[in-house]
Amino acid sequence: xQFWPRVRSRQSRARIRTWPAxxxxxxxxxxxxxxxxxxxxxxxxxxxxxxxxxxxxxxxxVLECPPLKIVSIKFYKNSQNKSYLVSEVLADNFDKQREQLxxxxxxxxxxxxxxxFVRLLCCTQPKLTGIGKKKPELFEVAIGGDKEQQLKLxxxxxxxxxNVTEVFKEGQQLDAHAITKGKGFQGPVKRFGxxxxxxxxxxxRRNPGTxxxxxxxxxxxxxxxxxxxxxxxxxxxxxxxxxxxGNKPEEINTLGGFLDYGLIKNQYIxxxxxxxxxxxxxxxxxxxxxxxxxxxxxxxxxxxxSTSSKQGR
Numbered sequence: 001x002q003f004w005p006r007v008r009s010r011q012s013r014a015r016i017r018t019w020p021a022x023x024x025x026x027x028x029x030x031x032x033x034x035x036x037x038x039x040x041x042x043x044x045x046x047x048x049x050x051x052x053x054x055x056x057x058x059x060x061x062v063l064e065c066p067p068l069k070i071v072s073i074k075f076y077k078n079s080q081n082k083s084y085l086v087s088e089v090l091a092d093n094f095d096k097q098r099e100q101l102x103x104x105x106x107x108x109x110x111x112x113x114x115x116x117f118v119r120l121l122c123c124t125q126p127k128l129t130g131i132g133k134k135k136p137e138l139f140e141v142a143i144g145g146d147k148e149q150q151l152k153l154x155x156x157x158x159x160x161x162x163n164v165t166e167v168f169k170e171g172q173q174l175d176a177h178a179i180t181k182g183k184g185f186q187g188p189v190k191r192f193g194x195x196x197x198x199x200x201x202x203x204x205r206r207n208p209g210t211x212x213x214x215x216x217x218x219x220x221x222x223x224x225x226x227x228x229x230x231x232x233x234x235x236x237x238x239x240x241x242x243x244x245x246g247n248k249p250e251e252i253n254t255l256g257g258f259l260d261y262g263l264i265k266n267q268y269i270x271x272x273x274x275x276x277x278x279x280x281x282x283x284x285x286x287x288x289x290x291x292x293x294x295x296x297x298x299x300x301x302x303x304x305x306s307t308s309s310k311q312g313r
Contacts, residue, residue, distance in 0.1 A: 008232040013137045013282045014177035015234060020289040022144030025153050027120060029141045029286040030167045032063035032269060033129060034178075034277050036258040040243070040270070041304035045297055055303055060243055061275045062252060063283055066128040066266040067161040071102065073154040074140065075115040087112045088121075091159035101138055111151075118143060118150040120157065124282065130262040131280045139284070164267055170245055171299030173291050176237045177284040178277035183231035192225035239292045240285075241272040244302065255309040 009015075019028055040058040044051045071094075075087040088109045094102070101123075119140045126133040143150040168174060188194045189206045197205050208225045220226075246252055249264040257263045260279045277283050 003233065003235075006228075006230075006233065008182070008229060009179045009234050012179055013139060014179060014236075014284045016139075016177055016284060016286060018289065019142035020287045022287055025143065025145035025149040027141050027153075027157075027162060027167050028144055029284060030065065030068065030162075030164050031122075031124060031137070031139070031282050031284045032065035032164070033126070033131060034275065034279055034281055034283050035062040035064050035261050035264060035268070036279060036310065037061050037274065038252070038254065038310070039306045040302050042243075042300040042302050045300050047297065058243070058272065058300070059274070060270040060272060062258070062264070062268055062270060063275075064129055064264045064266055064268050065164040066125045067163050068122040068141075069125060069136075069161055070120050070154075070157045070159060071123045071138070072109075072121040073111075073151075073158055074119045074121055075112055076117050076119065077114070078116045083116070086115060089158070093159050101136065111155075115147065117147055118154050120154055122162070128266055130265055133280070137282055144287075164269060165245055168242055168245065168269070168285070170242060171297075172242050173239045173288045173296070174242055174285045175288050176240050176271070176275050177286065178235065178237075178275065179281065180233050180235055180276050181231050181278045184229065185227065186230040187227045188225040191228065191230045194225045235276050237276060238290060239288055239295070240275065241295075243270040243272055243300065245269050252305060252307065254307050256311050259310050 013031075016029065022028055037059060040060055041055050042058045044054055044056045046052060070091065072088050072090045074085060075089075076083045077086045089111055090102075090104065090109060094104075119142055121138060122141050123138055124136045126136060143153055145153070183190075187206055188208050189196060194206075194208050197207070197209055199205070201209070246268045249266070249268065252268055252270075253263050258279075275283060
């Protein structure tokens, strides 16, 4: 019931509905393509750990982060319980991929003064990676600070590229927003964790069994565990730790390339542990909306990075 209704996402990129409040005048989010996992040896700097100062094993997820292109500035105004778009100023320089995604309006948008906040419309550049994809993703990124500072930064960034180093720094916490792997049509045991029935059950073994009062009202209630499509859901993981932002792909590329991905060609980031989503899919990151202050300590020193072949899985 925690994730109800279990609806599949309409698109492969995550949608962010709430942005954290931040006084710093900077973009509050970025995005990267999931590459896979590897491991590090780092010096444990947790002051409360039993292995403090020792070298420990550290699994990390690798994400390739080519620069984002700023397509437009969007002006919003608040009205009661919602916000609505009042104006949009598009950049002048467009390439073929962005022209296919955006319809250029007949009337050119104007910069206005009566607005409450500003957001950047960003565009990914998958053509810079080796995943074989050309069509970019479009999404909005919020900006911190007051509205005058937001507008000033947005005007500086319009039509230019934005790197991950302008948004995040090593050692900080961030929230990961992604779409989970699609599992297809699955039964109730895999989908809801229903207990297997005993071997002498009259009919099937992997069904929920007698429904009893769950069908007394003339139909089977929606809370009953039934088979159906599973996965491809939007999920958010809070307070993931950013271990490293790398500029040299040769330091992380494994022998033979990453499984189902290939070689990294752009900036990359290393996130502690695993993250949601399939390989080659987009993962969006934002500043933490509810940071855990008890786990804020310095970036661990990396002693060793595994670049051995992962072809043997």
